[in-house]
Amino acid sequence: MEKLTSWDALKNYREKTCGQTSLLCVGEQDANRVVLAVGEATCGVAAGAKKIADTLQEEIDRLGLKNASIIATGCFGYCYAEPMVEVRMPGKPSVYYGYLTEEAARDIVVKHLVHGQLVENNVLPVEVNIP
Amino acid sequence: MSEKAAQVRIALRNCGVIDPENISDYIATDGYEALAKALFSMTPDEVIETVKKSGLRGRGGAGFPTGIKWETARKSQSDVKYVLCNADEGDPGAFMDRSLLEGDPHCILEAMALCGYAIGAQEGIIYVRAEYPLAVKHLQLAIRQAEALGLLGDNILGGDFSFHLSLYFGAGAFVCGEETSLMNSVQGGRGEPRIKPPFPAVSGLWNAPTNINNVETYANIPQIIRNGWEWFRQFGTEKSPGTKVFALAGRVNNVGLVEVPMGTPLRTIIEDIGGGIQGGRRCKAVQTGGPSGGCIPAEHLDTPIDYESLAGLGSMMGSGGMIVMDEGDCMVGIAKFYLTFTAEESCGKCTPCRIGNRRLLEMLTRITEGEGRMKDLDELDILGNIIKDTALCGLGMSSPNPAISTLRFFRDEYEAHVRDKRCPAGTCKKLVGYKILEDKCMGCTVCARNCPVSCISGARKKVHVIDQKRCVKCGVCHSKCPFDAIARG
Numbered sequence: 263m264e265k266l267t268s269w270d271a272l273k274n275y276r277e278k279t280c281g282q283t284s285l286l287c288v289g290e291q292d293a294n295r296v297v298l299a300v301g302e303a304t305c306g307v308a309a310g311a312k313k314i315a316d317t318l319q320e321e322i323d324r325l326g327l328k329n330a331s332i333i334a335t336g337c338f339g340y341c342y343a344e345p346m347v348e349v350r351m352p353g354k355p356s357v358y359y360g361y362l363t364e365e366a367a368r369d370i371v372v373k374h375l376v377h378g379q380l381v382e383n384n385v386l387p388v389e390v391n392i393p
Numbered sequence: 394m395s396e397k398a399a400q401v402r403i404a405l406r407n408c409g410v411i412d413p414e415n416i417s418d419y420i421a422t423d424g425y426e427a428l429a430k431a432l433f434s435m436t437p438d439e440v441i442e443t444v445k446k447s448g449l450r451g452r453g454g455a456g457f458p459t460g461i462k463w464e465t466a467r468k469s470q471s472d473v474k475y476v477l478c479n480a481d482e483g484d485p486g487a488f489m490d491r492s493l494l495e496g497d498p499h500c501i502l503e504a505m506a507l508c509g510y511a512i513g514a515q516e517g518i519i520y521v522r523a524e525y526p527l528a529v530k531h532l533q534l535a536i537r538q539a540e541a542l543g544l545l546g547d548n549i550l551g552g553d554f555s556f557h558l559s560l561y562f563g564a565g566a567f568v569c570g571e572e573t574s575l576m577n578s579v580q581g582g583r584g585e586p587r588i589k590p591p592f593p594a595v596s597g598l599w600n601a602p603t604n605i606n607n608v609e610t611y612a613n614i615p616q617i618i619r620n621g622w623e624w625f626r627q628f629g630t631e632k633s634p635g636t637k638v639f640a641l642a643g644r645v646n647n648v649g650l651v652e653v654p655m656g657t658p659l660r661t662i663i664e665d666i667g668g669g670i671q672g673g674r675r676c677k678a679v680q681t682g683g684p685s686g687g688c689i690p691a692e693h694l695d696t697p698i699d700y701e702s703l704a705g706l707g708s709m710m711g712s713g714g715m716i717v718m719d720e721g722d723c724m725v726g727i728a729k730f731y732l733t734f735t736a737e738e739s740c741g742k743c744t745p746c747r748i749g750n751r752r753l754l755e756m757l758t759r760i761t762e763g764e765g766r767m768k769d770l771d772e773l774d775i776l777g778n779i780i781k782d783t784a785l786c787g788l789g790m791s792s793p794n795p796a797i798s799t800l801r802f803f804r805d806e807y808e809a810h811v812r813d814k815r816c817p818a819g820t821c822k823k824l825v826g827y828k829i830l831e832d833k834c835m836g837c838t839v840c841a842r843n844c845p846v847s848c849i850s851g852a853r854k855k856v857h858v859i860d861q862k863r864c865v866k867c868g869v870c871h872s873k874c875p876f877d878a879i880a881r882g
């Protein structure tokens with residue numbers, strides 16, 4: 263990696279590629295992408311997040327969804343509802359799912375990612391203000 | 394995301410949002426922008442002025458104004474200075490700092506570099522518990538990534554400022570979270586505190602001026618520098634600006650990590666964010682401040698959360714543990730739980746803390762076992778206050794708080810233990826017993842089948858009996874009996 267040697271270099275770096283794998287910034291080529299953000303902090307892992315992430319990946323592979331990818335984030339604070347996953351799609355508000363089981367994880371991939379339907383039972387009402 | 398949400402996330406803004414193992418995610422959310430802004434458009438004094446005006450106070454417990462601490466460290470003349478991060482997080486049940494370090498490690502690195510620039514230090518150390526392996530891993534990775542991009546190390550972003558960061562692992566002693574003990578520990582000495590002054594900002598690690606802040610305190614810094622102190626002050630109260638992160642636990646439905654503006658009533662946290670008490674029961678008290686704090690009774694739930702209000706109720710903000718209790722929790726038992734912890738963790742250097750806490754614990758133990766005397770109640774209060782007044786460090790100065798505050802608000806519960814040999818919550822094992830009510834028992838055998846020590850006998854459809862000698866008072870029969878035929882008393 264090349265070192266950034268000025269404030270402008272930092273700004274340019276940010277504008278180029280930053281946050282793209284996680285869909286924190288979105289370009290034209292990202293329009294059809296989906297990111298599943300699984301909470302994999304200690305609390306999430308203790309609740310079984312790794313198994314859920316594996317299940318999501320298996321299902322994505324099985325269905326050959328080339329536009330979907332998984333990232334691991336930290337704790338979102340909703341520890342009571344772990345394991346949880348956030349479904350990010352460009353231009354749409356995120357959907358947060360909690361209390362995940364392997365079955366629910368497979369449901370999310372099939373229903374939400376393929377058919378665009380919510381998996382109602384696992385939707386978490388998330389109310390936080392990030393100013 | 395909602396504008397009117399009770400939760401406002403400043404410190405936690407990236408937690409659960411970015412991938413903490415990917416520096417590009419942090420930079421995408423304006424990471425390292427505050428550092429660049431400071432290095433290229435602000436003098437160190439301007440950085441300190443901004444932190445001072447923001448009114449940010451330490452989130453590690455005592456609430457000391459961060460800007461004033463930084464200013465003192467800046468004014469202390471020395472070639473070598475240090476920036477320390479206190480990531481020891483010793484309060485039982487607290488996990489705010491762990492989540493921050495795991496979920497947003499770069500934000501702590503950026504804040505420490507900012508502090509280094511402001512006070513004139515080139516070296517920083519994060520004192521992190523070895524029991525936090527994921528936090529350690531993410532920190533190590535973050536340091537390597539930041540160095541590779543020239544955001545840490547020599548000549549940051551091509552400028553004159555250099556700052557190096559390393560980790561030091563704490564071995565899990567509560568007292569090592571106290572700043573002077575922490576520095577002794579880093580120097581390879583015993584984790585024992587020393588008298589202050591001199592304060593670390595004047596003479597700290599290796600006798601050099603040292604700024605030490607808590608993880609959450611640092612987590613606010615980049616936002617303050619990037620957005621300005623006025624922005625920060627729109628949240629929270631006049632004397633306690635900003636937000637506070639709490640680890641919400643106990644009898645609420647939604648346990649987890651919450652961040653609310655200072656001044657939010659306790660009730661909002663418990664009812665709106667926490668989703669109320671489990672099983673529709675009633676809240677009895679809220680414990681804040683962990684082993685240094687106290688229990689706030691339910692009638693004070695409308696108290697706004699800020700440093701002064703909580704202290705006024707004999708508790709304290711502490712680092713952010715918040716345990717919600719209901720009728721099933723015994724207040725004497727809670728005080729004993731915390732005193733057991735602090736008596737165990739006392740380093741032993743000063744007499745009031747080493748011996749005084751033992752005596753407090755003995756009194757509390759007597760009371761919970763039905764051996765208490767009425768004069769113990771007064772002595773608890775007197776001795777507790779003597780320890781607070783005379784202990785060497787913050788451990789002893791605050792360890793009697795759980796006992797003093799429960800005695801203040803729940804004296805009747807203490808008296809029930811002493812006078813009536815009764816535990817109203819039914820949790821003090823020596824004071825509860827279980828008895829099968831002959832007129833109600835249907836002989837269904839549920840209790841006998843569920844008793845873990847098989848001390849209940851009786852034929853089918855005949856009244857059962859508990860062998861009191863073998864009963865361990867676990868209460869399983871009481872909760873399982875379908876006919877309410879088991880009395881607790």
Ligand SMILES: Cc1cc2nc3c(=O)[nH]c(=O)nc-3n(C[C@H](O)[C@H](O)[C@H](O)COP(=O)(O)O)c2cc1C
Pocket residue numbers: 450451452453454455456457479480481482483484567568569570571572573605606607608610611712786787788
């Ligand atoms: C017994 C004891 C334990 C402490 N444990 C911690 C801790 O785990 N984390 C922490 O940040 N501060 C802890 N403190 C407070 C520190 O001594 C110090 O005040 C704090 O790190 C200062 O940072 P702040 O101004 O940002 O809050 C503890 C204090 C005492 C007396």
Ligand code: FES
Pocket residue numbers: 568586739740741742743744745746747784785786787788789
């Ligand atoms: S401060 Fe450690 S024993 Fe008193």
